[in-house]
Amino acid sequence: MKYRKLTKEQFENLHEEFAKFLATQSINVDEWKKMKIENSSMVEEEMNIFSDIVWEDVLNKTKYLEHFSKSTLNLFECKEEEINRIVLKVNSGIDLLTKEGYEWLLKNYNKEEVDFFSATKMYKLERNLEIFDLIEKGSTISNGQLYNFFEKIIT
Numbered sequence: 001m002k003y004r005k006l007t008k009e010q011f012e013n014l015h016e017e018f019a020k021f022l023a024t025q026s027i028n029v030d031e032w033k034k035m036k037i038e039n040s041s042m043v044e045e046e047m048n049i050f051s052d053i054v055w056e057d058v059l060n061k062t063k064y065l066e067h068f069s070k071s072t073l074n075l076f077e078c079k080e081e082e083i084n085r086i087v088l089k090v091n092s093g094i095d096l097l098t099k100e101g102y103e104w105l106l107k108n109y110n111k112e113e114v115d116f117f118s119a120t121k122m123y124k125l126e127r128n129l130e131i132f133d134l135i136e137k138g139s140t141i142s143n144g145q146l147y148n149f150f151e152k153i154i155t
Helices: 008-013 015-024 029-038 040-061 099-108 127-136 145-154
Strands: 064-068 072-078 082-090 114-122 140-142
Touching: 008 015, 015 040, 029 040, 040 127, 064 127, 064 145, 072 127, 072 145, 082 099, 082 145, 114 145, 140 145
Parallel strands: none
Antiparallel strands: 064 072, 064 140, 072 082, 082 114
């Protein structure tokens, strides 16, 4: 398995897509029910293959990620060959994980208490594996609005 198996909730949300996937594997509803009883390893394998397909599709479409911590905001632009990163570090008691802290940052990003860093690096591994690793570490896929906002400020 390249990534990780989807959660039960994710499978439930993708039940129609999973049914279509099984159909492409020539597995109908009755065969699937029988397989779940008689061949749990085959069931696991089909779920793993489907999970990798879903993750690959999602990661291929991912252009931006965000990762918030109490005092730091990491913004990523995921290009084909490289990943760009903008880091905002708040050097005060502001908690970026709260609505108030987030709003404070948007209004006060140019204050002395906020440091900016930016960098670009080539992917060491396959692009999607590195993006997946960032997601597993707490980053979320975003529309890039914050990244683009702060990129204009620092360039």
